[in-house]
Amino acid sequence: MADAPSDSSEAPGTTPLVALSGVNKWFGDLHVLQDINLDIARGEVVVVIGPSGSGKSTLCRAINRLEPINEGEIKLDGTLLPQEGKALAQLRAEVGMVFQAFNLFAHKTVLDNVTLGPIKVRGRNASEAREEAKKLLDRVGVGEQANKYPAQLSGGQQQRVAIARALAMHPKVMLFDEPTSSLDPEMIKEVLDVMVELANDGMTMVVVTHEMGFARTAANRVLFVADGKIVEEATPEEFFTNPTSDRAKDFLGKILQH
Amino acid sequence: MRYPKTKALFAGAALVMSLAACGDDSGGGSGGGDSVDIPVEENPDFPEGSTMAELSEAGKITIGVKIDQPGIGFQEPGADTPEGFDIEMGRIIAGQLGIEDDGSIEWKETISDNREPFLEEGEVDIVIASYSITDDRRKVVGQAGPYYVTGQQLLVREEDKDKITGPDDLAGVKVCSVEGSTSLATAQDEFGADPVPLGTYSECVDQLENSTVDVLTTDGAILLGYAAENPDELEVVGEPFSEERYGIGYQLGDTEMCEFITTTIQDAMDDGLWADAFEATLGESGVETPESPEMDECL
Amino acid sequence: MQVLIDNFGQILDGFAKTLWLLLFSGTIAAVLGTILVAMRVSPVAILRFAGTSYINVFRNTPLLLILLIIAFAAPDLGFTYEINNYFNFFFMAATVGLGLYAAAFVCEALRSGINSIPLGQAEAARSIGMTFAQSMRSVILPQAARAVIPPLASTYIALAKNTSVALAIGVTEASFIMKKLNAENAVARWQIFFGFAFGYMVIVAFIASAGALAERSGAKTR
Numbered sequence: 001m002a003d004a005p006s007d008s009s010e011a012p013g014t015t016p017l018v019a020l021s022g023v024n025k026w027f028g029d030l031h032v033l034q035d036i037n038l039d040i041a042r043g044e045v046v047v048v049i050g051p052s053g054s055g056k057s058t059l060c061r062a063i064n065r066l067e068p069i070n071e072g073e074i075k076l077d078g079t080l081l082p083q084e085g086k087a088l089a090q091l092r093a094e095v096g097m098v099f100q101a102f103n104l105f106a107h108k109t110v111l112d113n114v115t116l117g118p119i120k121v122r123g124r125n126a127s128e129a130r131e132e133a134k135k136l137l138d139r140v141g142v143g144e145q146a147n148k149y150p151a152q153l154s155g156g157q158q159q160r161v162a163i164a165r166a167l168a169m170h171p172k173v174m175l176f177d178e179p180t181s182s183l184d185p186e187m188i189k190e191v192l193d194v195m196v197e198l199a200n201d202g203m204t205m206v207v208v209t210h211e212m213g214f215a216r217t218a219a220n221r222v223l224f225v226a227d228g229k230i231v232e233e234a235t236p237e238e239f240f241t242n243p244t245s246d247r248a249k250d251f252l253g254k255i256l257q258h
Numbered sequence: 259m260r261y262p263k264t265k266a267l268f269a270g271a272a273l274v275m276s277l278a279a280c281g282d283d284s285g286g287g288s289g290g291g292d293s294v295d296i297p298v299e300e301n302p303d304f305p306e307g308s309t310m311a312e313l314s315e316a317g318k319i320t321i322g323v324k325i326d327q328p329g330i331g332f333q334e335p336g337a338d339t340p341e342g343f344d345i346e347m348g349r350i351i352a353g354q355l356g357i358e359d360d361g362s363i364e365w366k367e368t369i370s371d372n373r374e375p376f377l378e379e380g381e382v383d384i385v386i387a388s389y390s391i392t393d394d395r396r397k398v399v400g401q402a403g404p405y406y407v408t409g410q411q412l413l414v415r416e417e418d419k420d421k422i423t424g425p426d427d428l429a430g431v432k433v434c435s436v437e438g439s440t441s442l443a444t445a446q447d448e449f450g451a452d453p454v455p456l457g458t459y460s461e462c463v464d465q466l467e468n469s470t471v472d473v474l475t476t477d478g479a480i481l482l483g484y485a486a487e488n489p490d491e492l493e494v495v496g497e498p499f500s501e502e503r504y505g506i507g508y509q510l511g512d513t514e515m516c517e518f519i520t521t522t523i524q525d526a527m528d529d530g531l532w533a534d535a536f537e538a539t540l541g542e543s544g545v546e547t548p549e550s551p552e553m554d555e556c557l
Numbered sequence: 558m559q560v561l562i563d564n565f566g567q568i569l570d571g572f573a574k575t576l577w578l579l580l581f582s583g584t585i586a587a588v589l590g591t592i593l594v595a596m597r598v599s600p601v602a603i604l605r606f607a608g609t610s611y612i613n614v615f616r617n618t619p620l621l622l623i624l625l626i627i628a629f630a631a632p633d634l635g636f637t638y639e640i641n642n643y644f645n646f647f648f649m650a651a652t653v654g655l656g657l658y659a660a661a662f663v664c665e666a667l668r669s670g671i672n673s674i675p676l677g678q679a680e681a682a683r684s685i686g687m688t689f690a691q692s693m694r695s696v697i698l699p700q701a702a703r704a705v706i707p708p709l710a711s712t713y714i715a716l717a718k719n720t721s722v723a724l725a726i727g728v729t730e731a732s733f734i735m736k737k738l739n740a741e742n743a744v745a746r747w748q749i750f751f752g753f754a755f756g757y758m759v760i761v762a763f764i765a766s767a768g769a770l771a772e773r774s775g776a777k778t779r
Contacts, residue, residue: 066680084600086688093686103677107700117685120695162681169685371736374746397744430642437724437733438740452642454727455736461629465727468632470639470646 015078017042017173017204018063023072025058032058033069034228040173045205047215047236050225051251059225060177060208064095077172093121096166096174100181102158104150104165110137111146114165122169129168136164140194156187160194167198174198176207212255216240224248294346294534298353309508309515313383314355321348322368322382322507326458328483329540330388333367340365343479344386346535347405347506347523351384354522370438374398377507384519385507388477390440391554400512401505402519405532407551409498410441411478415466416491422473424496425449434462434471441476444500451475459484467491477502479540503551516556524553560745561752564738571734572756577644578651578720578730579760583713585656590663597664598671600689608664615661620722624654628726651723655716662712670705671697703772710768717760731756 016039025033032055040046048056061067063074065081065088074081076095082088105113114133118124137143140160142153150158159179166174176195180188192214199205199218209215215222215236222239224232226247232239243249304311313319324331325340333340345365352363368376368387376382377399391401414422422431429450435442437455445451454471456462462474463484474481481494506523508515526532527550536547561568596608615623628650631637639646674697682692721732735753739746 064684066684089683089686089688089691091686092684095684097681097684099677099681099684101675101677103675103681105678105681105696105700107696116695117687120691121686165681165685370740394742394744432642432645434727438736440740443737443741452645453729453733454645454647455724455729455733456727457725464629465632468637470632470637471727 047219096171322385343539391505403505404503410500571731581652582655586659589660593664594667647727666708670701
């Protein structure tokens with residue numbers, strides 16, 4: 001899969017899957033997103049890294065309008081993000097999201113967590129949705145847990161269920177907002193393995209993470225974000241071996257000591 | 259038409275605040291404009307240690323009265339003191355104790371429900387509040403009198419006066435009266451009426467005009483007052499179907515006090531003061547002054 | 558004690574009417590309270606404002622005043638609706654007044670339950686494409702239901718006791734019978750008070766144990 005994506009984003013005539021132009025956002029006086037311009041091609045895996053408070057999570061959440069923006073525009077597959085309402089809900093169904101805190105529906109079993117969207121939002125037949133959900137749960141390695149409640153699962157298992165829940169909607173793009181940050185170290189790998197596999201299958205992904213290993217192996221492109229700006233944009237090899245900005249050098253210096 | 263409705267609302271709100279307000283409504287000595295000239299005894303002599311001696315020496319008396327019954331005990335919004343037949347009786351008794359109505363009489367509002375507790379706890383010295391004498395009440399409080407005898411009647415809308423002519427027509431009819439009153443219990447228990455208890459008679463009159471109730475029942479004297487206010491719309495129907503003997507409440511067992519009250523009222527009946535009081539109050543609505551009733555002996 | 562035995566039929570009639578008031582007004586409060594809470598947490602600013610205004614008006618006005626205004630203003634506006642002589646105009650007025658009043662408290666109890674659900678639950682629901690209404694129905698309210706039971710039970714216990722205020726506008730519920738018996742039996746005040754207090758306690762105990770039961774059965778499925 002390493003061949004096509006990075007070229008296609010620049011190829012004229014192809015609409016990018018996700019396109020941000022002139023995006024600005026403020027939290028009160030804090031300018032958290034400053035003039036963001038970003039195109040993501042179909043099948044591309046973009047890893048967003050940067051110090052905490054840099055705005056990288058906000059950038060990720062702006063793509064499905066969990067955070068509304070103040071200026072600029074965001075297009076998904078050529079369509080402008082609509083205002084709050086039914087149209088936005090429909091569009092969000094096309095964008096899978098995985099949260100740092102998993103956010104599984106606490107009152108539903110693992111299986112019901114995965115089938116809820118397809119049944120309620122897509123209007124799919126319940127038994128069909130269950131069949132597919134079981135396959136997805138097997139795929140992420142938690143098929144055994146289908147009838148348990150989220151609280152009975154480990155963090156790593158919960159996060160894999162969350163990935164299956166997002167995949168069940170057949171999204172065009174998957175957003176990962178620090179998916180491993182609240183996991184114990186021994187569970188990080190099981191989640192990253194699932195993500196690498198997804199990337200290899202050609203899923204378009206935006207991943208906010210501190211996992212440099214994942215960035216090296218799976219990313220087509222690395223964005224380094226600091227103080228609300230995209231400071232540096234490069235392939236993983238270039239970024240990790242030869243960062244150009246002082247901020248990125250400083251950041252990598254601190255990270256790689258660990 | 260509008261006025262009594264607003265009044266009813268105020269009366270309702272007043273109910274909420276009555277506890278706080280009733281403490282200091284003693285006011286100036288003017289009283290009712292056309293009240294009777296009542297003699298005040300100077301330095302009356304009472305047996306040592308009696309309630310009369312105590313009250314007389316203190317120069318003060320607290321009398322529980324109604325303030326929502328025109329002609330009997332009624333206080334105009336904004337007025338300092340109530341007026342009515344019960345109030346005149348209070349003045350006559352106070353006068354014999356050497357107490358003038360110049361602020362030395364505290365008129366305390368009582369409602370049907372709190373008359374016994376007020377007497378038992380000493381909140382008031384006596385109660386003159388259209389307070390029917392019953393055997394049951396005489397077990398907890400003393401009741402001297404009767405100083406007036408009336409009977410339960412019905413007030414209906416003009417258009418219903420041929421349909422409802424007496425208590426036998428009350429079955430299944432919405433009958434309003436003041437909560438806790440014997441009139442309402444009689445209408446319900448003996449004549450099968452559907453009772454609607456409200457806070458004041460004026461609220462009942464208001465709802466009677468709204469047709470949400472069909473009858474207001476209580477002592478005829480009170481009903482005549484309301485019929486006189488709305489002669490085209492409301493009418494008192496039928497003969498009195500009960501005998502209500504109004505008594506003056508005092509602390510149970512205080513026989514000296516009972517003797518004093520009975521003698522005082524008897525004297526007023528004998529020298530025409532009682533009749534004068536009636537004419538100036540209940541008589542205003544056109545009722546003829548009745549024979550003064552025979553009073554019970556004190557036990 | 559004899560007074561209570563002699564008048565047992567009347568006392569039961571009184572409490573029957575109390576229960577009817579509770580049932581009717583409780584239903585109004587539940588329906589209206591749910592609509593109000595949906596308004597209060599909705600993404601639409603005007604609905605939020607309207608919901609908040611309602612709460613401020615009805616929670617801050619004494620119940621007695623609400624009942625008096627309805628009982629005396631409604632006929633002036635031409636509303637004198639009644640089902641029959643038992644469910645008469647005054648019963649209807651009291652039901653509406655109690656329902657409007659309690660709805661404000663039901664709304665706030667529900668809202669405290671909704672606020673106890675982590676924001677991430679709503680975000681997850683929205684991220685799989687659920688509309689506001691769908692996420693409320695399928696994700697937020699079922700979870701809030703458990704957190705809501707204790708404050709909701711308190712609200713309904715308060716409503717059960719508040720039905721006695723309906724006496725002020727002519728409803729012959731339990732406390733009317735209590736006053737009536739008091740007027741007829743001046744010697745037995747204490748027995749009558751305690752008898753009726755016991756009656757209310759039975760109703761309250763019933764609501765409280767229903768709440769406890771609902772809470773326990775909720776805990777099992779978690």
